Amino acid sequence: xxxxxxxxxxxxxxxxxxxxxxxxxxxxxxxxxxxxxxxxxxxxxxxxxxxxxxxxxxxxxxxxxxxxxxxxxxxxxxxxxxxxxxxxxxxxxxxxxxxxxxxxxxxxxxxxxxxxxxxxxxxxxxxxxxxxxxxxxxxxxxxxxxxxxxxxxxxxxxxxxxxxxxxxxxxxxxxxxxxxxxxxxxxxxxxxxxxxxxxxxxxxxxxxxxxxxxxxxxxxxxxxxxxxxxxxxxxxxxxxxxxxxxxxxxxxxxxxxxxxxxxxxxxxxxxxxxxxxxxxxxxxxxxxxxxxxxxxxxxxxxxxxxxxxxxxxxxxxxxxxxxxxxxxxxxxxxxxxxxxxxxxxxxxxxxxxxxxxxxxxxxxxxxxxxxxxxxxxxxxxxxxxxxxxxxxxxxxxxxxxxxxxxxxxxxxxxxxxxxxxxxxxxx
Ligand SMILES: Cc1cc2nc3c(=O)[nH]c(=O)nc-3n(C[C@H](O)[C@H](O)[C@H](O)COP(=O)(O)OP(=O)(O)OC[C@H]3O[C@@H](n4cnc5c(N)ncnc54)[C@H](O)[C@@H]3O)c2cc1C
Numbered sequence: 001x002x003x004x005x006x007x008x009x010x011x012x013x014x015x016x017x018x019x020x021x022x023x024x025x026x027x028x029x030x031x032x033x034x035x036x037x038x039x040x041x042x043x044x045x046x047x048x049x050x051x052x053x054x055x056x057x058x059x060x061x062x063x064x065x066x067x068x069x070x071x072x073x074x075x076x077x078x079x080x081x082x083x084x085x086x087x088x089x090x091x092x093x094x095x096x097x098x099x100x101x102x103x104x105x106x107x108x109x110x111x112x113x114x115x116x117x118x119x120x121x122x123x124x125x126x127x128x129x130x131x132x133x134x135x136x137x138x139x140x141x142x143x144x145x146x147x148x149x150x151x152x153x154x155x156x157x158x159x160x161x162x163x164x165x166x167x168x169x170x171x172x173x174x175x176x177x178x179x180x181x182x183x184x185x186x187x188x189x190x191x192x193x194x195x196x197x198x199x200x201x202x203x204x205x206x207x208x209x210x211x212x213x214x215x216x217x218x219x220x221x222x223x224x225x226x227x228x229x230x231x232x233x234x235x236x237x238x239x240x241x242x243x244x245x246x247x248x249x250x251x252x253x254x255x256x257x258x259x260x261x262x263x264x265x266x267x268x269x270x271x272x273x274x275x276x277x278x279x280x281x282x283x284x285x286x287x288x289x290x291x292x293x294x295x296x297x298x299x300x301x302x303x304x305x306x307x308x309x310x311x312x313x314x315x316x317x318x319x320x321x322x323x324x325x326x327x328x329x330x331x332x333x334x335x336x337x338x339x340x341x342x343x344x345x346x347x348x349x350x351x352x353x354x355x356x357x358x359x360x361x362x363x364x365x366x367x368x369x370x371x372x373x374x375x376x377x378x379x380x381x382x383x384x385x386x387x388x389x390x391x392x393x394x395x396x397x398x399x400x401x402x403x404x405x406x407x408x409x410x411x412x413x414x415x416x417x418x419x420x421x422x423x424x425x426x427x
Pocket of ligand 1: 044045046047048049050051052054055056066084085086105106107108110111112113114115116117118119120121122123167168169171172173174380381418419
C-alpha cells in the first residue's frame with residue numbers, strides 16, 4: 001500500500017507542478033479516479049459519511065474523501081446554490097438561510113448534501129417542495145476516466161435525470177446546484193407521546209398527513225424506551241400562514257402523556273432538532289415504500305418494536321404526501337413517489353455480539369411491511385446486502401434500464417460500484 005501511495009503522490013506532484021496549486025482540487029480528483037482505475041483499485045467516495053451501508057469506506061482500495069470540499073455558494077438573485085461534493089446540510093442551510101432561502105434537504109445537519117440528493121432526499125420540506133433531487137438543477141462530475149462532465153436541463157439532460165435518484169453511479173460530484181425558495185420561519189419541533197396513547201397518536205399521524213396540505217411535512221419515529229413503554233415522536237414542519245393550523249391541533253389530539261415541543265421557530269432550529277452525534281453506533285436499516293398504512297400494519301409495527309424485549313432501534317415513517325406527487329415523475333429516476341410512506345426499521349446498537357439479533361430484527365420488521373410494499377427500497381437507507389432486484393424495483397424496469405445505459409456511457413467498467421450499484425450490463 002505504501003508503494004501505491006508513493007505512486008499516487010508522484011503523479012499528483014507532476015500534475016500540480018504543471019497547473020499550480022489553484023488547480024489542486026480539479027487535478028486531484030480526476031487523478032485519484034484515474035489512478036484507482038489504472039491500478040485496478042476498488043474506489044469509495046466519501047461525502048458526509050452517513051451511509052448506513054458504510055459505502056464510503058473500504059479496505060485495500062482508494063477512498064476519495066471529499067470532507068474538505070464543503071463550500072456552498074449562493075446566488076440570491078437567481079435563487080440557486082452550488083454545494084461542493086463534501087458539504088453537509090448544516091453547511092448548506094447556514095449559507096442559504098443567510099439569504100432567507102432554502103432547498104428541501106435531510107433532517108440531520110451532518111449528512112452529506114450530495115450523497116443524500118443522489119439517492120432522492122426526504123426531509124422537513126418534502127411536502128412543500130418535493131424530494132431533494134427534484135430541486136437539483138445542475139451538476140459537475142468527474143467520471144471514472146477522469147473527464148469533467150456537466151449536467152443541466154441544457155447540457156447532458158439525461159445525466160441530470162439519472163442523478164435525480166440514481167446514486168453515485170456515474171461520477172464523483174465536485175458540486176451540485178439547487179433551485180432555492182424563500183423561507184424564514186416554520187412551526188415545527190417534536191410531539192412526543194408515551195405509553196398507551198401511542199397507537200392512537202400513530203393513527204392520527206397517518207390520517208392527518210393523508211389529508212394534509214402541502215404546507216405541512218411530517219415524519220414519525222416509533223420505538224420503545226428501556227421500560228418497554230411505546231414512544232412516538234412526531235416531527236411536523238408547517239410553513240403556511242395560519243398561526244394555529246388545524247392539522248397541528250389534530251396531530252396533538254387528546255394524548256395524555258404528551259410532551260409538546262411544537263412551536264414557531266427558525267428553519268435552522270428545525271434543522272437542528274435531530275442533530276445527535278452520529279458515528280458511534282452499528283447500523284442495519286431495511287424498509288419498504290408502502291401504498292398505505294392500515295390499522296393492521298400499525299398494530300404489527302407496535303408489536304415489532306417490542307419483539308426483542310429490549311429497545312432494538314426505531315421504525316421511521318416518512319410521509320410522501322404533497323409535492324412529490326405533484327412533480328413530473330419523468331423528470332428524475334426515482335420510482336417511488338407514488339408511495340404513501342417510506343417505512344424503515346433502523347436497527348442501531350453498539351455491542352458486536354448483538355449483530356445477528358439486531359440484523360434479524362430489522363429484516364423481520366421489513367418483512368412485515370411486504371404485503372403493502374411497492375417493491376423497492378430506498379437507495380439512501382439500503383444495506384450492501386440488498387439484492388439487485390430491490391434496487392431495480394426502486395426505479396421500475398424502464399428507468400432501471402435507462403440508468404444502466406447511462407452507466408455504460410459514463411462508467412462502463414463499473415469503477416464506481418461501492419454504492420447501491422447499477423451494473424452497466426450488456427446493451
Ligand atoms: C443519521 C442519518 C440521518 C439521515 N437523514 C436522512 C434524511 O433526513 N433524509 C434522507 O433522505 N436520507 C437521510 N439519511 C440517509 C442518507 O441520505 C444516505 O445515507 C446518504 O447516502 C448519505 O450521504 P453522505 O454523503 O452523508 O454519505 P457517504 O457515506 O459519505 O456517501 C454515501 C454514498 O453517496 C455517494 N456520494 C456521496 N457524495 C458524493 C459525491 N460528491 N459524488 C458522488 N457520489 C457521492 C457515494 O456513492 C457514497 O458511497 C440519513 C442517514 C443517517 C445516518
